[in-house]
Amino acid sequence: MGNIPVLGPAQAAYFWLKNRSRASKLKKWAEGKGLKFAPTTKLFTPPANPAEHADESGFAGHSRRAHGIFLRLFGLSKIQQTYHQFAANRFRGDWQSDKNICWGTWNGFTVITWDTVYYDLHTGQDTDWTEGEYSSILILTDTPLHSALITPNSLLKRLSSFGIEEGYGSFKMHTVKFELDAFNKAYKVRGRDPKWTFAIIDQEMIEWMLDQKSKHTIEIAAGGVMVSTWFTLTPDQLENQLDFCTRFLQHIPEDLKHHNMDGSAV
Secondary structure (H helix, E strand, O other): OOOOOOOOHHHHHHHHHHHHHHHHHHHHHHHHOOOEEEEEHHHOOOOOOOOOOOOOOOOOOOOHHHHHHHHHHHOOOHHHHHOOOOOOOOOOOOEEEEEEEEEEEEOOEEEEEEEEEEEEEEOOOOOEEEEEEEEEEEEEOOOOOOOEEEEEOOOOHHHHHHHHHHHOOOOOOEEEOOOOHHHHHHEEEEEOOHHHHHHHOOHHHHHHHHHHOOOOOEEEEOOEEEEEOOOOOOHHHHHHHHHHHHHHHHOOOHHHHHEOOOOOEO
């Protein structure tokens, strides 16, 4: 973290050509779904963070100027800095940049999808670099939520949780088991508040999730849910994940949508 990549003309041209076709496809898809599109964060105004107080990054207590300094020093992307309650892929690469941002309303929720280009710099006698790109989906909500991870319980699918675990991992999280063995075999569930995590995954949620066969880790945090991948998603895959994440929030038990675990009203 913290190394600022300096790309030469050939490298800059490579990234521009690589992203051009994808940007065109995602813009067309977004416009067809009634979403806004921005190729970079210069034209993107992030929707309000419903849980601005929830800070997993350590940056939220500082001024906007300090935010900008931290953003450059640590290589965080603009979206990661704005929604600092999420840990997904925070430390992937030495520098991250958001591209192909789509945002708007989906199934009644404020949503954002975007690609992140990340760079790993190898400094030695000759400066070298590697790069990668992945997609993320963020659904914002006022429903009171606590930090938790729900990961498909298979070797290949659990790769989708590694980027989150690099961010703050499962620190202070507890594994939560459920009465149905089929669900425990299908998903690994961890949460900061085991009682709350157990409560949101009731029998109806269990049956629904077993039918869905999710392919990616869901990160739950105050203010919403996020899915981040290790690769870019096609428009159809983005649509499937948006449907899955919004319906996941819809399946949270009604009493927990309006009350905290102590019974107090939201």
